[in-house]
Amino acid sequence: MTGDAGLTTVLLAMFAGAIRVSTPFLFVSLGEMLTEKSGRINLGLEGTLVFGAMSGYAVSYHTGSPWFGVLVAGVCGSVFGALHGFLCKLPKVNDIAIGIALMLFGTGLAFFFGKAYIQPSAPRLPSLSFGAWSDHPGVRQALEINPLFLLGIALAVFLWWSLKNTRYGLIIRTTGDSAPAALALGIDVNQVRLLSTMAGGFFAGIGGSFLSLYYPGSWTEGLSSGQGLMAVALVIFARWNPIYCFWAALLFGAAGALGPALQSIGISRGYHFFNAAPYILTLFIMIVSTSRRRSLKGAPGELSITK
Amino acid sequence: MSRFEISRRTLLQSSAAGLAALSSTSLARLAHAGDLTVGIVYVGPRDDFGWNQAHAVAAAALKDVPGVTVVEEENVPETIAAQKSMESMINLDGAKLVFATSFGYYKPFVLDVAAKYPDVEFRHAAPLWTDTDPKNAGSYFGYLDQAHFVDGIAAGLSTTSNKLGFVAAKPIGTVLRNINSFLLGARRVNPDATLQVIFTGEWSMPVREAEAANALVDAGCDVLTCHVDGPKVVIETAESRGIKCCGHNASQAPLAPNGFITGAEYKWETIYKLFAANLAEGQPLPNFTGGGFDVDFVRSTPYGAGATEAAITAADAARAEVKSGKPIFVGPINKQDGTPLLAAGASFDNYDPALDQTDYLIEGVTGSIT
Numbered sequence: 001m002t003g004d005a006g007l008t009t010v011l012l013a014m015f016a017g018a019i020r021v022s023t024p025f026l027f028v029s030l031g032e033m034l035t036e037k038s039g040r041i042n043l044g045l046e047g048t049l050v051f052g053a054m055s056g057y058a059v060s061y062h063t064g065s066p067w068f069g070v071l072v073a074g075v076c077g078s079v080f081g082a083l084h085g086f087l088c089k090l091p092k093v094n095d096i097a098i099g100i101a102l103m104l105f106g107t108g109l110a111f112f113f114g115k116a117y118i119q120p121s122a123p124r125l126p127s128l129s130f131g132a133w134s135d136h137p138g139v140r141q142a143l144e145i146n147p148l149f150l151l152g153i154a155l156a157v158f159l160w161w162s163l164k165n166t167r168y169g170l171i172i173r174t175t176g177d178s179a180p181a182a183l184a185l186g187i188d189v190n191q192v193r194l195l196s197t198m199a200g201g202f203f204a205g206i207g208g209s210f211l212s213l214y215y216p217g218s219w220t221e222g223l224s225s226g227q228g229l230m231a232v233a234l235v236i237f238a239r240w241n242p243i244y245c246f247w248a249a250l251l252f253g254a255a256g257a258l259g260p261a262l263q264s265i266g267i268s269r270g271y272h273f274f275n276a277a278p279y280i281l282t283l284f285i286m287i288v289s290t291s292r293r294r295s296l297k298g299a300p301g302e303l304s305i306t307k
Numbered sequence: 308m309s310r311f312e313i314s315r316r317t318l319l320q321s322s323a324a325g326l327a328a329l330s331s332t333s334l335a336r337l338a339h340a341g342d343l344t345v346g347i348v349y350v351g352p353r354d355d356f357g358w359n360q361a362h363a364v365a366a367a368a369l370k371d372v373p374g375v376t377v378v379e380e381e382n383v384p385e386t387i388a389a390q391k392s393m394e395s396m397i398n399l400d401g402a403k404l405v406f407a408t409s410f411g412y413y414k415p416f417v418l419d420v421a422a423k424y425p426d427v428e429f430r431h432a433a434p435l436w437t438d439t440d441p442k443n444a445g446s447y448f449g450y451l452d453q454a455h456f457v458d459g460i461a462a463g464l465s466t467t468s469n470k471l472g473f474v475a476a477k478p479i480g481t482v483l484r485n486i487n488s489f490l491l492g493a494r495r496v497n498p499d500a501t502l503q504v505i506f507t508g509e510w511s512m513p514v515r516e517a518e519a520a521n522a523l524v525d526a527g528c529d530v531l532t533c534h535v536d537g538p539k540v541v542i543e544t545a546e547s548r549g550i551k552c553c554g555h556n557a558s559q560a561p562l563a564p565n566g567f568i569t570g571a572e573y574k575w576e577t578i579y580k581l582f583a584a585n586l587a588e589g590q591p592l593p594n595f596t597g598g599g600f601d602v603d604f605v606r607s608t609p610y611g612a613g614a615t616e617a618a619i620t621a622a623d624a625a626r627a628e629v630k631s632g633k634p635i636f637v638g639p640i641n642k643q644d645g646t647p648l649l650a651a652g653a654s655f656d657n658y659d660p661a662l663d664q665t666d667y668l669i670e671g672v673t674g675s676i677t
Contacts, residue, residue, distance in 0.1 A: 013522055020521075021514060111352075111382070118354045121562070138525050141548075216517035216540045217547070221352050221382070223513050257518050263505040264522035268675035275508045275515065 006265040009138070013264070016142030017257020018250045019149060020215050024049065024224075025249035026152040027207030028231035030159060031200030033240055035081075037163065038196035039176040039189075039302030040088055043099030045204040046228030047106020048080045052208025054114040057219040061122035070125070070148070070209045077205020078198040080106055085194030103228075117219050125214045146214045148206065152246070155203070159242040172196055176300030204228065230282055237285040239298035255281050342374050343403055343586055345579075346396030348389060349381040350409035350536075351511065357537040357556040358510075362408045362432070364557065365575035375583050378402060385411030393420045397427050404428045404586060406579070417444055428592055430582065432575075433481075434663060436594055445594035447578045451481070451555075452488035453599035453657060454571030455532070456635045457607055458553040459492020460625045461568045461618040462530040463500045465551050466493075472523030473504045474516055474533035474541045478676035482534045484665040485571070488635055489532060489553075490672055496621055503528055504674030510536040520544035530568070542567070551613040558608045567611030569622060577603045599657065600630040629657065636662065641670040 028045050035042045052073035060069030084102055088095045128150075131143030163169035175182045175192045182189050211227075212219045234252060238244035259275035262268070273280075345366075353363035359381065370377045378400045380392045389412045396402040397420075405427060407417045413431045421429045421441040429444040436446035462471055471493055475482050486504055493500035503526060505519040512535075520531055520541045532553035533541040539562060545552035546563035554560065554570020578596060585592050598604040607626060610619055629635065635657055638649030648669065649655065655662055668676060 009525065013525060016521070016525075017518055021518070115352070115354070118352055119356075141521070141525065211514075216513045216544070218513075218539055218543055220355065220511070220513055220537055220539060222511040222537075225509075225512055225514065227514070256514065257522075260505050260507075260515065260519040260522040263519070263674060264503065264526040266673055268504075268506070268673075269677055271506055271675070272508050 006267075009265050010258075010261045012138045012142060013261030014254040014257050016138070017261065018254040019142065019145060020253065021256045022249040022253030023146065023149045023152055023210045023215075024207040024227050025231050025234060025252050026149075026156065026246060027203045027210070028228050029234045029238065029245040029249055030152070030155055030242055031077075031203030031207070032232050032235045033200075033238070033242060033245055034159065034172070034203070035193075035197045035200035036235060036303055037176045037240060037300055038172050038193045039179060039300055040085075040095045040193050040197060041099060041232075041303060042081065042084050042102075042197055042200060043096055043229075043232060044080060044084055044102030044106060045099075045200070045232065046224065046226070047103040047110070048077045048201050048204040049106075049208040049211070049228035049231075050224050051080065051106040051110040052077050052205030053212035053223050054110040054117065054208075054219055055205070056209025057122050057212035058113070058117045060124075060213055061117060061120050064123055066123050066125045066213045069122070069213055070206055073205040073209035074202040075205070077201035077203070077208070079201070080205075081198040081201025082194065084201070085190075085197040088197075089190045089194065111221055114219055114221065118221070121218075122213070124217050125210075127214070146210065148210050148214065152249075156242040156246040163242070173300075176302050179302055207231075230278065233282045233286060236299075240300065241298065252278055252281065342376075343583060344376045344378060344396075344401045345369060345583065346393065346400065346402035346405040347377060347379045348383050348392050348396075348405070348407050348409070348412065349379065350385060350412075351382060353379070353381050355511075355537040356539040356542075356559055356562065357535070359408070359536070360557040361573040362406070362575055365573075365579045368576035369579045369583060372580060372583055374587065376400075383409075385409055385416075387416070390416040390420055393417075393429075394423075397424055402427065404430070404582060404592075406430050406432065408432045428582075428586070430592070434595070434597060442594065445592060446596070447575075447582075448597040449573045449575070449578075449604040450597060450599035450657065451571050451573060451605050452484045452662075453629045453635065454605045454607055455485040455553075455555075456488040456492040456629060457622050457626045458532060458569055458571050459489040459494075460496055461492075461610075461614060461622040462489070462532065462551070462553055463493030463495065463497035464618040464621055465568055465613065465615060466497065466500060466530050468527050468529045469497065469499045469501060470526070470528045471500060471502045472520070472526070472528030472531045473502055473674075474519045474523065474531065474535060475504050475506050475674075476510045476535045477508065478506055480663060480665045483668060483676065484662060485534050485555075486672060487665065487669045490669060491635055491637075491640070492625065494671060495625070500671070502672045504668070504672055506674065506676075507535065513537075513540045516540045517544050521548070524548045524550060532571075554608050560608055560611045564612060566613040567608075568613040568618060569610050570608030572606050572608050574604055574606045597658070600626060601632065632657065643668045643670055643672060645670065 055076045056069035056073035059072040060066040127144040131140035234248045238248045255277040349359045351359045421444040434448045490502040507515045530551045531545040538555045542559040542562045551566040634654040636655035638653040639651040640649045
């Protein structure tokens with residue numbers, strides 16, 4: 001295989017990987033972004049993601065409708081969000097600690113109820129073919145796009161626009177930047193945070209249902225392998241900007257595809273390093289983004305990590 | 308060994324004697340010599356379509372043996388949790404035989420617990436036991452490469468691009484051996500066949516396994532197989548991309564109704580039942596048990612829709628040959644870097660200890676172990 005052909009294969013695989021793998025990152029990071037914009041951190045989204053994956057698969061299996069599964073996954077996610085929002089409302093409760101507790105709770109609960117769904121095969125989400133114009137099978141395969149991916153893009157644009165331009169966006173941003181100011185404006189801070197966390201959980205649940213209902217497309221207990229946590233790091237990288245969340249999610253997806261793609265064209269030395277690319281990227285991003293001068297730009301003032 | 312035999316017999320005799328004198332005490336648990344509690348520790352869920360399921364199927368078969376009680380714990384990580392799980396099976400459930408089914412349980416956990424409970428038998432599912440380890444510990448293992456060789460025969464006759472794909476977890480000896488045997492099978496019937504390997508680096512990593520399977524299909528492979536804990540994702544990806552596949556560990560036939568050819572499966576119940584019978588009769592357990600088709604420790608999954616008549620005939624013949632002891636590794640075979648492994652006419656016996664030390668891939672395999 002010539003070098004050029006190899007490079008094309010890798011780039012194509014990274015492009016395809018970005019589209020295939022990025023959707024859960026995108027949904028979880030958008031959810032986390034919204035929650036953090038309101039002034040709370042919800043680390044429990046990893047648990048929400050796993051529970052969403054399980055509940056979406058289970059509902060799709062029982063009802064035969066994968067889209068209903070996606071909806072139920074979102075609703076389950078918002079229930080977890082509501083739990084987080086409610087607990088954090090209580091005095092002297094730390095949102096990070098609650099988040100970790102909910103992460104373990106969500107994962108454990110998903111494993112408990114998910115036992116029965118490892119074996120059966122549930123209907124999957126369909127994909128839309130955008131590659132009909134190309135003769136190249138790789139391009140065609142890469143352009144098999146799931147509607148949830150497109151929905152995620154629309155959601156990112158919508159959140160970006162509405163945070164900036166609408167009254168609700170202003171309320172959320174005010175709550176996140178200064179609770180006393182929000183109180184002075186007559187905003188119910190806890191209510192705003194509760195609703196933001198619930199919406200965030202809804203998105204994360206949908207992200208989970210993508211994992212089990214589309215790619216890789218089955219429910220197993222190792223399904224998430226930390227993607228929910230990486231998405232939280234991704235929000236910081238994306239400077240709490242929904243559009244950047246989208247690009248960051250694509251970057252993480254492409255990084256995840258790098259290891260297998262390089263091995264498939266015969267560059268297999270050091271595959272551990274390439275397989276670790278998403279995690280190395282996370283670390284690198286955290287280091288870069290905590291640089292002293294830039295760390296506060298875009299960060300909600302009420303977040304306990306920036307206080 | 309001999310010291311152990313005596314203690315085992317003494318134990319069984321005393322428990323039988325105890326029945327008369329102490330039937331109302333806690334010794335009643337050992338009411339007759341046939342009663343046996345077996346503990347099984349799994350690293351993942353019992354229904355993962357893979358490694359753990361293969362053991363769980365055997366555990367279910369063991370439950371049907373009269374007088375045998377099976378206690379199980381799943382999702383036990385390869386940490387001190389494994390030791391705690393084994394100790395609770397011994398202390399709370401009265402387990403007299405413990406199967407530790409994951410590679411990383413052995414050192415130090417099985418060794419520590421074996422030293423602590425000398426009257427309990429421990430068997431670990433990987434060929435790791437040596438003479439210096441406690442005598443109440445041991446290894447049992449199925450030589451799955453024999454079944455992968457048979458898969459390879461069927462795969463070699465099923466490919467049209469002559470490119471086969473293999474999604475592998477980690478480059479350890481047993482995995483490399485399965486990869487080599489798979490290609491040897493394919494080349495036996497199709498000398499042009501090549502095999503591309505992608506290592507994921509983890510035993511269970513569904514998203515990366517899916518990426519690896521897709522990358523192999525994109526690279527032109529038209530038959531996939533794998534060696535990861537749960538082959539579900541790889542098999543389903545192969546099926547959704549419209550290519551054929553061979554299974555691993557347990558039966559994945561239902562996952563690929565169109566493209567499934569056959570699969571390499573363990574048949575642990577042969578070993579489990581053997582051990583239970585040995586204990587019931589007061590016989591010592593072997594410290595090291597291993598085998599393939601000849602002793603019924605491995606099997607091939609029944610053929611799926613992807614198997615052609617030619618593939619079935621050739622695979623059946625190959626299985627019979629391996630069963631009768633005909634070698635898989637027949638020269639000339641070169642290693643990947645071109646250095647000779649076996650000269651023309653030379654061969655390794657299927658149980659040659661040299662094969663247990665496999666740290667190379669053979670010529671024809673694309674992929675690196677470092």
